Amino acid sequence: MIETNGLGRTFDGTVAVExxxxxxxxxxxxxxxxxxxxxxxxxxxxxxxxxxxxxxxxVVAGFDILRDPQRVRERVGVLTETPGLYRxxxxxxxxxxxxxxxxVEDVAGQVEKYLDLFGLSDRQADPVGTLSKGMRQRLxxxxxLLHEPEVLLLDEPTAALDPESxxxxxxxxxxxxxxxxxxxxxxxxxxxxxRLCDRIALLRTRxxxxxxxEELKARLFSPRVLVELAAPDPDLPRAxxxxxxxxxxxxxxxxxxRVEDPERDNPLLVQRLVELGAQVKYVTREERTLEDVYxxxxxxxxxx
Amino acid sequence: MLVHKEWEEVxxxxxxxxxxxxxxxxxxxxxxxxxxxAQALPEEAAGARAALFNTALMYFLILxxxxxxxxxxxxxxxxxxxxxxEPLLATPIADWExxxxxxxxxxxxxxxxxxxxFGLFLAASAVILEGLPPGVLSLPWLLSLFALAPLLxxxxxxxxxxxxxxxxxxxxxYQFSGLALIPGLIPLIIYSARQTAVSLKLVGLxxxxxxxxxxxxxxxxxxxxxxxxxLTRWK
Numbered sequence: 001m002i003e004t005n006g007l008g009r010t011f012d013g014t015v016a017v018e019x020x021x022x023x024x025x026x027x028x029x030x031x032x033x034x035x036x037x038x039x040x041x042x043x044x045x046x047x048x049x050x051x052x053x054x055x056x057x058x059v060v061a062g063f064d065i066l067r068d069p070q071r072v073r074e075r076v077g078v079l080t081e082t083p084g085l086y087r088x089x090x091x092x093x094x095x096x097x098x099x100x101x102x103x104v105e106d107v108a109g110q111v112e113k114y115l116d117l118f119g120l121s122d123r124q125a126d127p128v129g130t131l132s133k134g135m136r137q138r139l140x141x142x143x144x145l146l147h148e149p150e151v152l153l154l155d156e157p158t159a160a161l162d163p164e165s166x167x168x169x170x171x172x173x174x175x176x177x178x179x180x181x182x183x184x185x186x187x188x189x190x191x192x193x194x195r196l197c198d199r200i201a202l203l204r205t206r207x208x209x210x211x212x213x214e215e216l217k218a219r220l221f222s223p224r225v226l227v228e229l230a231a232p233d234p235d236l237p238r239a240x241x242x243x244x245x246x247x248x249x250x251x252x253x254x255x256x257x258r259v260e261d262p263e264r265d266n267p268l269l270v271q272r273l274v275e276l277g278a279q280v281k282y283v284t285r286e287e288r289t290l291e292d293v294y295x296x297x298x299x300x301x302x303x304x
Numbered sequence: 305m306l307v308h309k310e311w312e313e314v315x316x317x318x319x320x321x322x323x324x325x326x327x328x329x330x331x332x333x334x335x336x337x338x339x340x341x342a343q344a345l346p347e348e349a350a351g352a353r354a355a356l357f358n359t360a361l362m363y364f365l366i367l368x369x370x371x372x373x374x375x376x377x378x379x380x381x382x383x384x385x386x387x388x389x390e391p392l393l394a395t396p397i398a399d400w401e402x403x404x405x406x407x408x409x410x411x412x413x414x415x416x417x418x419x420x421x422f423g424l425f426l427a428a429s430a431v432i433l434e435g436l437p438p439g440v441l442s443l444p445w446l447l448s449l450f451a452l453a454p455l456l457x458x459x460x461x462x463x464x465x466x467x468x469x470x471x472x473x474x475x476x477x478y479q480f481s482g483l484a485l486i487p488g489l490i491p492l493i494i495y496s497a498r499q500t501a502v503s504l505k506l507v508g509l510x511x512x513x514x515x516x517x518x519x520x521x522x523x524x525x526x527x528x529x530x531x532x533x534x535l536t537r538w539k
Binding site for chain 2: 011
């Protein structure tokens with residue numbers, strides 16, 4: 001559905017996106033993460049044929065963005081960084097206008113469907129300027145879907161929303177996953193990306209890493225076991241002379257251990273700890289978050 | 305559909321309605337006054353009378369050029385200000401469709417208003433002068449109003465839209481549009497300077513000139529309309 005091939009864009013000599021190779025398949029949600037200025041919005045703009053790449057190319061919904069921009073636009077739904085709605089027009093008129101621009105055959109039917117789906121039917125006669133931020137974002141999302149696009153490009157869909165509105169929008173995006181669309185989601189919100197995306201692409205002008213959240217975590221962090229003790233023993237890390245323990249670190253009452261294979265090694269580890277007189281309260285696996293992955297990769301990028 | 309949307313949007317702004325209505329009514333009033341004054345001149349002042357009549361006609365040719373400026377300036381800059389231009393440009397609409405829709409949205413009300421206030425002018429003149437003044441329904445006047453005025457309006461709108469699409473601030477767009485419209489107004493000023501009645505030849509000459517411009521300017525407008533620049537350079 002989306003396949004970029006060395007996609008790149010420079011603005012007056014400044015590189016915004018460089019050599020991007022990324023694939024988003026049917027029914028897949030891929031999160032594009034990166035700091036401000038990483039090239040996320042530029043990527044969305046290139047894929048929606050709003051701006052042309054200066055190098056490489058991409059095929060979106062089966063059409064080349066350089067050769068068939070018109071056809072790409074017909075098949076792509078875009079949620080821009082700001083909702084970009086006509087504030088003086090009513091909710092319904094905003095949708096009707098865009099439905100016609102996208103060549104929707106049953107304008108009234110599609111508008112009705114999305115007003116209903118996004119809970120905006122009661123407000124359809126109100127000017128958009130009177131809606132809350134959350135409602136406007138829902139309306140913008142409805143507008144992006146009116147023509148039943150095969151590809152959805154969502155740029156910061158929950159930015160600047162209060163937690164409740166953000167959750168509503170996330171729920172809607174979550175429901176869209178099953179419809180067979182390819183969705184590229186740009187976000188700063190890492191828990192949101194972890195919850196919504198099948199795969200994550202970390203962008204910092206160039207693609208830093210791509211994979212499922214679990215793959216990225218496994219790639220960066222070897223498993224650690226956390227042992228909570230009844231009382232700390234500073235000598236314990238040194239006293240643990242087990243070959244499979246690669247690293248041991250005591251922090252307060254918690255002993256953090258890097259082991260080769262937790263499932264195989266943990267029983268022996270606990271046995272040895274008890275032999276050394278330690279009183280074990282809990283043994284848990286250290287949970288790494290996408291935020292850890294993100295920070296690790298971005299810091300590695302800084303070091304480079 | 306774009307035309308309707310533009311009207312729905314623009315005519316909800318009170319300032320736009322005021323500025324669009326004020327000038328036509330004012331100039332129609334001036335035109336009536338000029339014709340009234342011209343009628344009062346003695347027979348031997350035929351040249352002065354013709355000049356006053358020409359000036360009155362000129363007002364109705366200026367109107368279609370200046371009325372759409374408010375609407376046309378808003379057409380691109382207003383979209384950018386509201387953040388609506390990006391979703392709009394992300395649709396399959398072609399550049400020429402966008403320009404045509406926005407140009408018609410500005411030209412049609414301008415022409416409608418011009419013809420309406422011309423009707424008011426005729427009615428007022430008929431009442432004040434107890435009959436229509438001679439010449440106001442002559443072929444040069446009617447051709448000026450119904451053939452030249454649309455061509456001038458289109459020219460004015462396209463020039464304004466070019467300026468609007470190349471400017472990020474509505475105030476700057478207004479100012480630059482004013483300057484850009486000067487070439488379109490020069491032939492009109494010639495009308496008022498003439499001591500003889502406007503002739504078919506003059507109307508035809510000016511019509512041919514503006515028609516040539518109307519053919520070239522849309523091409524230039526679409527060529528100069530750069531989605532990328534509008535999206536990436538405007539802050």
